Amino acid sequence: KTFLFSSSMGISRALHTLVGEGGEGLVRTSDGSSRDVPVKLARISRQKVRISRTAILDSARQVMEMFGQSNSIIEVEYFGENGVGLGPTLEFYTLVAKELQKRSLKLWFEDTPDPESPYLFNKGGLYPALLPPTLEEEEEETFDVRKVSQTINDVDQAMALGRTMGFYCDGCFQNFSMATCQRYRCDICDDFDFCASCFASESHEHTSFTLLDLVDECAAAAAAAASSSSSSSSASSTPPASASSASSAPSPSSASASASSSSSSSLSSALSSALASANATSTPSSLPASSSSSSASAARKKMETEEMELELFDEREASVVDPAAMFKLIGTLIAKGIMDGRLLDFSFSHAFFKLILSLPLSLxxxxxxxxxxxxxxxxxxxxxxxxxxxxxxxxxxxxxxxxxxxxxxxxxxxxxxxxxxxxxxxxxxxxxxxxxxxxxxxYGGVKKQMNAFTYGFNRVFPMEKLKLFQIHELENLICGATDTETDAFWCISALEDSIKCDHGYSTGSKVIQNLFSVMSNFTRKQKIEFLVFVTGSPRLPIQGWKGLNPPLTIVLSNPEPPFDPSDFLPTVSTCFHYLKLPEYPNIEILETKLKLSMESKSRFHLS
CATH class of the missing domain: 3.30.2160 (Hect, E3 ligase catalytic domain)
Structure with missing residues (x-):
């Protein structure tokens, strides 16, 4: 896992994996010696989105389409709720995974249907539903993993340069790296640039546009900036060229940079066109349109917080669900989950993991x-x-x-x-x-779905990088610990060793011992409900409770007199894994109150 994060997800993820925030790093000093010194790393940027619970699947499609490629960590909050941070985000991934397992979507093979449940279950695990055989050879788009991987690298380069140069869309005010790799400029009013999403929504009154490739654009601007910087050092009276002037009137150095990146331009065109067509149907229409530079400047300042509200569409009927589009979403969701450290509540079959790892399958x-x-x-x-x-x-x-x-x-x-x-x-x-x-x-019956899954995954990082994992390791990476592995985490000794008690409680407190006794006797369903209640996710990491970051902490929460602790339910701060437990007089009341909190349809509000 360390190797994957260090080699496949960009320099910032690599540094945070190898050094960590506030950790120590090996630094070579001026005298040639090396020593460990404290190294402070900037936080990885966060992309906040606000969505609706009533359209969770459509929310996921828009979020992953717009921000799946971004190196920022996605953080989710819900309309009408105060909660922000880790808890709502983990619940978002949990709810989306559950929604994608609905029987009505017809995405997964089912050997023994259960008509009473809206969710599909297959004893052998999830595997794509087969499509009918195609006897005639049809011309269809295929995805070369190596080509797409190279495309992703090119796009990553453009995204990094785009952030440096400050290229923003005048329609939705996003940095181009956050929305798409394509940039459209109005030929009539040359100052107005649009991403593919805004261009497709026809939010601008003019109809004459020029398509500019962002990879070429950023490379040209970077070369021009470097050239002007070097020239300014030799002739201080000559002002350096700005990014905007470099893009509108490239210098000879920028032209050479553009020519040198022509190959990367052709590679990025496939991904760019796919994003443009997808964004055409999922434009965040709640974002304001702009027609003035002053409003654009104000909006860009607001976008420094990278916060966005999505206006959502009604979910499609199951009869028109496109399996390829849904598996593209699943691929992006899983890859982004791996990158951001979010576990997904999928029970995939070993056959599906073999398809991901390109391993042979047999009878x-x-x-x-x-x-x-x-x-x-x-x-x-x-x-x-x-x-x-x-x-x-x-x-x-x-x-x-x-x-x-x-x-x-x-x-x-x-x-x-x-x-x-x-x-x-x-x-x-x-x-x-x-x-x-x-x-x-x-193979034949799942080829279309797996091509789409691979393409969606490769939008985040190359799927071929997963080949260094065994099947069970990949399952732990995506879904966390399995049911068999988690059994040992729920015994009293493991709970005492892994869970922190503070602010009025210790491991030896009677209430804590009663709690551990209740937890150790949970059924599988109750374990899932408890995990969702305290973390937002139904899965534990492969390290168990010790893998939670921050660790699960239980603190005393007693009401002021004349109120009695038995009149109150346990509450949780999911972002900090903080369980606030009243001092119940006996184990029976504790169990009743805890299970009532676990089984309730909770929302994220301030206590």
């Missing part, structure tokens, strides 16, 4: 995903093997007598070969039939 991988189909295919192979071993002359073909046709099991319209519903499976082709079923299950 045996079907045993946990779809035992019924697996047993049928294994039985078919066994019948064919026995027939070949006996090889009795004149004996009827036992496989042909099964009346199977060359279609996907259970889907008579899904032909695996041309005219497959009229082609019987026989002793001559049964092995090829099993091979084709497995191939469709793990």
């Amino acid at each position: 045996s991988d079907l045993s946990s995903l779809s035992p019924q189909i697996y047993n049928s295919l294994v039985g078919l192979l066994e019948v064919g093997r026995k027939y070949k071993e006996e090889a009795e002359e004149g004996k009827k073909d036992p496989i042909e007598e099964m009346s199977l046709f060359y279609c996907f099991p259970g889907q008579s319209e899904w032909e695996l070969i041309e005219n497959g519903k009229n082609v019987p499976v026989t002793i001559k082709n049964y092995e090829k039939y099993v091979e084709d079923v497995v191939n469709h299950y793990f």
Whole structure:
């Protein structure tokens, strides 16, 4: 994990991973010696967004489309609620993950449907729902991981330079690095620049625009600034060129910089066009439009806090959900979760992790995903093997007598070969039939979704960097500790060793011992409810309670006389993992009050 954060997510993440805020770093002094000295690092920038609980999935689509590529840490708050920071943000990731597992979206394969639950559950874990076979070769866009990875690097360079040069959109006042890699300039009023989102929304009255590639633009401005800086040192009377003048009238040095970055421009065009088309349908219309430089200046000053409210659209009906668009969102969400250290409440199958890691899959991988189909295919192979071993002359073909046709099991319209519903499976082709079923299950039937997932993931950092992990390690990185791993974290000794008590309580306090006793007897559902209550996330890190940052702290919260502690419920500051527990007289009252708080549909408000 340290290597991943140090090599794949930019210099700021690498420094914070290796040194940490307020940590020590190895510094080489002027006399040539090296020693550890305190190193202060600036905080990684935060991008605050305010969203609505009633449209959580559409909120996620807009947030990830606009800020998924950003190196800033996303922080979420909700309309009508006072809570900000870590707690609401963790709950946002939890709610989005839960929403993406709704049965109505039809995104995941389900072996044993449960019509009573709105959420899908598969005993073998989540795996993309299969799409029908495509017999004819269609021309479709494919995503080369290496090319997209290079594109991401180019865009990262543009984003860094964009922040330095101060390039802002005059429509939504965002730094271009926060919204898109494309920049449009009005040909009529040359001072007005627009990101792809504002350009698509037609918020400007003029219709003549020039498309400027941000990578070229930033590189040219940087080269011009460097050139003018060096010239000013030799001739102090010559004023340095500004970023805006460099962009409108590039110097010879900026022209050479533009030419040298032409290859990166072509690489970034694919990602830029995808962002432009996506932003066209998800423009944050609550942001004001501008027609004056003074209002733009004021808005830019406001945007220094990087805070935004999203005006949300109603969620789409399940009948028009595009699987590719949703898996692109899932890819971006998971990558951003890894980057920001947010655990996601997904129970992915090992087969899905193998697809992410580009590991081979075979018939045996079907045993946990779809035992019924697996047993049928294994039985078919066994019948064919026995027939070949006996090889009795004149004996009827036992496989042909099964009346199977060359279609996907259970889907008579899904032909695996041309005219497959009229082609019987026989002793001559049964092995090829099993091979084709497995191939469709793990490759052809999920190709479109996995291409989109890969593309969405690579918008944040290259997915190929995950190949250094084993399957269980990747599961821990994305989802935290599994149920089996967390059992040991809930025993009384582990709770005493990991949870901090302060401000009126100690580990030996009677109330604390009663609390640990109640927690150690929680069911799986109650464990999830407690974690959501105190942290906002239903998962523990792989290190358990010790992995929480900040650590879970329990403090005394008694009311003023004449009120009684039994009249009050426990409360939590989720951002600081602070459980404020009244001094209940016995374990029965404590358990009742705690479970009532856990089971309530809480919101983030000031206490």
